[in-house]
Amino acid sequence: MQEPLAETAPTTRPDHDKDRRAPADALVVRFWGVRGSLPSPGADTAVVGGNTACVEVTGGGSRVILDAGSGLRALGDELVARGEHERTTLLLSHVHWDHVMGLPFFAPLYMSGSAIQLVSGAVPGMSLHDVLAAQMVKPLFPVPFEVVSSRVRTVELPERARVAFGALTVTTAVLNHPDPVIAYRIDYAGRSVVYATDTEHVEGRVDARLVELCRGADLLIYDAQYTPEEYRGEVGPSKRGWGHSTYEAGVDVARAASVKTLALFHHDPRRSDAQVSEIVQRSRAIFPSTVAAREAVSLRFEAASYRCDLAPR
Ligand SMILES: [Zn+2]
Numbered sequence: 001m002q003e004p005l006a007e008t009a010p011t012t013r014p015d016h017d018k019d020r021r022a023p024a025d026a027l028v029v030r031f032w033g034v035r036g037s038l039p040s041p042g043a044d045t046a047v048v049g050g051n052t053a054c055v056e057v058t059g060g061g062s063r064v065i066l067d068a069g070s071g072l073r074a075l076g077d078e079l080v081a082r083g084e085h086e087r088t089t090l091l092l093s094h095v096h097w098d099h100v101m102g103l104p105f106f107a108p109l110y111m112s113g114s115a116i117q118l119v120s121g122a123v124p125g126m127s128l129h130d131v132l133a134a135q136m137v138k139p140l141f142p143v144p145f146e147v148v149s150s151r152v153r154t155v156e157l158p159e160r161a162r163v164a165f166g167a168l169t170v171t172t173a174v175l176n177h178p179d180p181v182i183a184y185r186i187d188y189a190g191r192s193v194v195y196a197t198d199t200e201h202v203e204g205r206v207d208a209r210l211v212e213l214c215r216g217a218d219l220l221i222y223d224a225q226y227t228p229e230e231y232r233g234e235v236g237p238s239k240r241g242w243g244h245s246t247y248e249a250g251v252d253v254a255r256a257a258s259v260k261t262l263a264l265f266h267h268d269p270r271r272s273d274a275q276v277s278e279i280v281q282r283s284r285a286i287f288p289s290t291v292a293a294r295e296a297v298s299l300r301f302e303a304a305s306y307r308c309d310l311a312p313r
């Protein structure tokens with residue numbers, strides 16, 4: 001297949017043959033689902049990928065999974081195949097459908113002996129447990145959450161939290177979305193990634209909470225669902241108030257916080273591979289170290305440098 005995306009950032013180099021497992025001194029980010037709103041399989045989206053939000057972060061023998069979108073199914077299958085499914089921690093940005101729809105299809109959920117920790121910010125009006133149970137109720141889904149919930153622990157974090165999950169230190173901040181959502185910063189061995197999806201910028205200023213969270217991070221994964229023209233209503237209806245952002249606003253945050261690399265994420269379900277590539281090029285014109293988040297791509301951050309591993313899984 002022709003590669004339509006000039007994916008590798010200037011500071012990365014492709015490495016097709018090396019073992020993709022993380023050495024103990026590296027922070028590794030691997031994308032399993034990068035799409036927003038709704039899965040979008042098809043020939044036009046095959047390169048970027050059609051699964052909704054799911055990102056695996058590992059370091060020092062610890063792992064956290066960011067969001068449980070449809071990309072979680074394949075990750076669950078791989079964890080089982082590797083024999084690494086006994087303890088998993090999922091950090092949910094929020095509980096909109098595209099961020100939790102993969103959970104009922106996460107194989108470790110149905111395996112005795114596997115313990116699953118589900119973490120989120122506050123969920124107004126309901127507990128996290130009850131929200132997740134609500135999508136697994138007959139006749140919507142054949143297996144009720146109660147069948148598996150004995151192996152599941154839910155945790156709702158306060159607004160600004162700092163928690164260690166094994167070797168990984170996780171810090172949170174509240175973002176701007178129609179329902180409550182939080183961003184996660186994960187630090188390990190002097191490296192850091194911030195996951196900030198489903199957030200809408202305020203035109204003319206950067207989000208001070210997000211800038212503080214991102215300060216000096218190696219990677220910012222940012223909601224770039226709309227082009228600036230779409231956002232402002234110059235193409236179709238205005239997207240103001242819909243809870244999502246643009247690559248331009250991502251660049252503003254990245255610059256203000258001295259972030260090294262920006263990964264555009266939560267691609268619109270209608271966005272073709274060619275259109276994602278075009279948006280990346282536009283972003284690189286103002287922030288050269290931009291990449292598109294896409295399935296099967298890993299970013300590895302080691303002590304002195306990092307590389308982008310483009311090997312398919
Ligand atoms: Zn979303």
Ligand SMILES: [Zn+2]
Pocket residue numbers: 094096177198243
């Ligand atoms: Zn959302």
